Structure formats: C-alpha cells, structure tokens
Amino acid sequence: MKTLRPILALTLSIFLCATARAELKWEQTTLELHPAVGDKQAIGHFKYQNVGKTPIHFKSVKSSCGCTAAQSQKEQVPPGDKGEITATFNIGDRTGTQVKTVTVETDDAPQPVTLLTLKAVLPEMLTINPAFIFWKAGEETTPKIINVKAGKDFPAKGVKVVSSSPEFSTEVEPVKGGGEWKIKVQPKDTSHATSGTLTITPEVTSGQPRLFYANVSITGAPPAQPPPGAATTPAPSAKP
Amino acid sequence: MLSALRQATLLIALAFLPAIGQALYLRDQVSWDSRDRASEKVDVDLAQSWGPSAMWVDARPDNEFESDHVPGAIPLNEDRWNELLPPFLAQWTPEKKIVVYCSTQSCNLATEVARRLREEAKLPNDIRVLEGGWEAWLKKRK
Numbered sequence: 239m240k241t242l243r244p245i246l247a248l249t250l251s252i253f254l255c256a257t258a259r260a261e262l263k264w265e266q267t268t269l270e271l272h273p274a275v276g277d278k279q280a281i282g283h284f285k286y287q288n289v290g291k292t293p294i295h296f297k298s299v300k301s302s303c304g305c306t307a308a309q310s311q312k313e314q315v316p317p318g319d320k321g322e323i324t325a326t327f328n329i330g331d332r333t334g335t336q337v338k339t340v341t342v343e344t345d346d347a348p349q350p351v352t353l354l355t356l357k358a359v360l361p362e363m364l365t366i367n368p369a370f371i372f373w374k375a376g377e378e379t380t381p382k383i384i385n386v387k388a389g390k391d392f393p394a395k396g397v398k399v400v401s402s403s404p405e406f407s408t409e410v411e412p413v414k415g416g417g418e419w420k421i422k423v424q425p426k427d428t429s430h431a432t433s434g435t436l437t438i439t440p441e442v443t444s445g446q447p448r449l450f451y452a453n454v455s456i457t458g459a460p461p462a463q464p465p466p467g468a469a470t471t472p473a474p475s476a477k478p
Numbered sequence: 479m480l481s482a483l484r485q486a487t488l489l490i491a492l493a494f495l496p497a498i499g500q501a502l503y504l505r506d507q508v509s510w511d512s513r514d515r516a517s518e519k520v521d522v523d524l525a526q527s528w529g530p531s532a533m534w535v536d537a538r539p540d541n542e543f544e545s546d547h548v549p550g551a552i553p554l555n556e557d558r559w560n561e562l563l564p565p566f567l568a569q570w571t572p573e574k575k576i577v578v579y580c581s582t583q584s585c586n587l588a589t590e591v592a593r594r595l596r597e598e599a600k601l602p603n604d605i606r607v608l609e610g611g612w613e614a615w616l617k618k619r620k
Contacts, residue, residue: 331561374572433568
C-alpha cells in the first residue's frame with residue numbers, strides 16, 4: 239500500500255492541476271432548440287466566461303457542415319469577461335431531428351478544443367410515405383397509394399393535391415380517425431417516360447399553408463416492339 | 479510482482495471511472511455506431527469502376543457544387559431538397575447504383591441525403607455514400 243500512495247498522489251495532483259487551470263467555462267455545451275413551423279433558422283447561443291487569470295484567444299470556430307454558421311463575438315476574452323458563440327442553423331428543407339456541432343479552438347492550454355452541440359428538433363408536419371412512386375415503362379396503369387399523415391405539431395383538417403403533369407390523376411381519400419389521408423395516383427398510360435410533382439396543400443385553420451411535395455414518374459423506355467409487318471420469332475410451340 | 483499487478487489494475491480501474499461517468503452522462507448524445515454501415519459505403523475506385531451504371535449525387539451546398547463537382551453529378555442537397563429532387567428523379571432509373579458524396583467540410587450531408595432517398599423516396603437502388611467524399615475523389619483525380 240505504501241508504494242501505491244505516491245502513484246495515487248501523482249494521479250490526483252495531475253487531475254487537480256488540470257481542473258485548476260481550466261479557464262474558459264461554458265454555461266452549456268449542448269443546446270436543444272425547437273423551431274416553430276415556418277421558421278427558416280434555428281439560432282443557438284453558447285455562453286462562456288473566462289474564469290482564469292489570463293486572456294484567452296479564439297483560434298478558430300468551425301461548424302460541422304455548411305448548413306450551420308458559427309461565430310464568436312470577440313477574438314480575445316479578458317479574465318472575468320463573458321461572451322457567446324452564436325450558431326445559426328439553416329433549416330432549409332430538412333426534417334426530423336438535426337444534430338450539428340461547432341468546434342471551438344482556443345489557446346486555453348488545459349482544454350484547447352471544445353465541441354459544442356446544437357440539436358434542432360424540427361416540428362413534425364406532414365409525413366408523406368412514400369415521397370416518390372414510379373411505374374416502369376409498359377407496366378399496368380394500376381393506381382398506387384401515397385400515405386399522408388399530419389404530425390402532432392401540425393393539425394391539418396384535410397389535404398388538396400395538384401399534379402404538375404396531366405399524365406397523372408390523383409384522388410384524396412381520408413382515413414377513418416382523422417389526420418391521415420391516402421392519395422391514389424394513376425398514370426394515364428405508361429408507354430413513355432415522364433415525371434411530375436404532386437403539390438400537397440394541407441388545409442390549416444390559421445396561418446399561411448405550407449406546401450409539401452411528392453414525386454411521380456414513369457421510367458425508362460417500353461420494351462421494344464417489332465415494327466408493323468416485320469418478321470417475328472415464332473413462339474415455342476406448346477407441349478401437348 | 480503481485481503488488482505491481484494490483485497497482486496496475488487499480489490505476490486502470492481509476493482511469494475507467496471518469497470514462498464510465500461521461501458515457502452515462504452523455505448516453506443520449508453519443509452514438510456508439512457509425513451512422514454509415516460499411517455496406518452503405520463505397521470507395522472511389524469501386525465507384526469509378528461502375529462507370530455509366532452509377533449516378534453520382536452531390537449533397538454539398540450549392541456554392542460548393544457550383545465551384546466544382548464530379549463530372550455528371552446531380553446536385554441534391556437538403557437546403558433545397560424539394561426543388562432539387564424532381565430534376566434528380568427525372569434522370570433516375572431503378573437499375574443504376576447511386577453514389578452520394580459530400581466533403582469533409584460538410585460532414586454528414588451525404589449520409590442524410592442517402593437516408594432520405596432510401597427511407598422517404600423509397601428508391602430501390604443500391605445507394606452508397608462515398609468514403610472520404612469529395613476530397614477522396616479529388617485525390618484520385620490528381
């Protein structure tokens with residue numbers, strides 16, 4: 239046990255030194271944001287204070303992806319000073335929960351790199367499943383179904399659907415219980431490749447209605463047909 | 479000898495304590511698995527060997543795509559997903575493999591685009607994320 243004591247003391251002293259020298263204190267390194275329906279950005283403020291005795295300089299502030307911009311208010315933080323790193327997340331056409339990180343590098347020796355995490359929980363609006371349906375060229379023109387469900391943050395009374403292409407007809411059918419609809423899509427014919435976009439407009443009681451989209455397509459060329467009058471390969475004779 | 483072994487075990491146990499504490503504290507925030515499964519990735523050599531039987535999708539922001547991109551790649555990013563998806567689907571065929579890439583600067587963008595193509599659009603294709611992204615492709619081009 240006697241020989242163990244110096245090792246334990248050394249471990250403890252290293253730990254205590256590291257703690258004592260930590261100068262930039264963050265209020266939070268993880269933020270969870272809940273932007274409202276229609277918001278274009280989610281902005282997080284990571285607040286800090288220099289609790290040490292020497293100034294701290296920011297070397298770099300980098301966000302993990304192009305959709306998030308991060309900046310610090312100042313390049314140098316004198317002892318005792320407070321400030322914040324602002325992280326702006328552009329929502330764009332994203333859905334679900336988004337986690338983005340900002341890497342802050344300083345000359346604060348004990349902890350030169352801090353990872354800030356911005357979690358944006360985007361409101362659940364309409365779930366469109368699947369968001370794309372297709373028929374292969376020459377396939378039967380059987381209708382296909384797109385299921386639409388209103389999220390808990392988006393009380394829609396109904397949906398209207400408009401096809402960008404006259405090649406596809408649509409029919410909306412509400413599902414019992416409310417908040418869900420089936421869109422029946424049918425192509426006029428599948429002899430040629432074409433595509434279109436279905437614009438889905440939810441009927442909401444207040445505010446500007448937001449538009450949602452599904453895509454439809456007829457892919458590829460139909461199977462080659464022999465030209466009229468051309469010799470055809472005889473079909474194998476059926477066995478008696 | 480036994481004493482040294484005991485000390486070593488104790489030190490290892492001590493080293494584990496903060497790690498376990500942090501893992502418990504951050505259990506909802508730390509992903510233990512890579513978001514891309516190995517089967518969902520492809521390296522540059524293999525992707526290039528697919529030639530015209532693959533569609534290349536650029537998941538980077540518009541300005542990066544405009545600056546330079548893999549020849550023939552189609553832009554499809556989440557900033558303008560609703561706008562960019564229809565032109566992508568107009569060129570899409572179910573037989574082709576799809577290679578999605580972003581850059582190390584734009585992190586998981588390719589993973590997210592690949593996920594949405596699989597889960598939302600329900601494309602039946604073999605959809606892969608390019609290992610090393612745009613930078614890896616640039617290296618091979620040189």
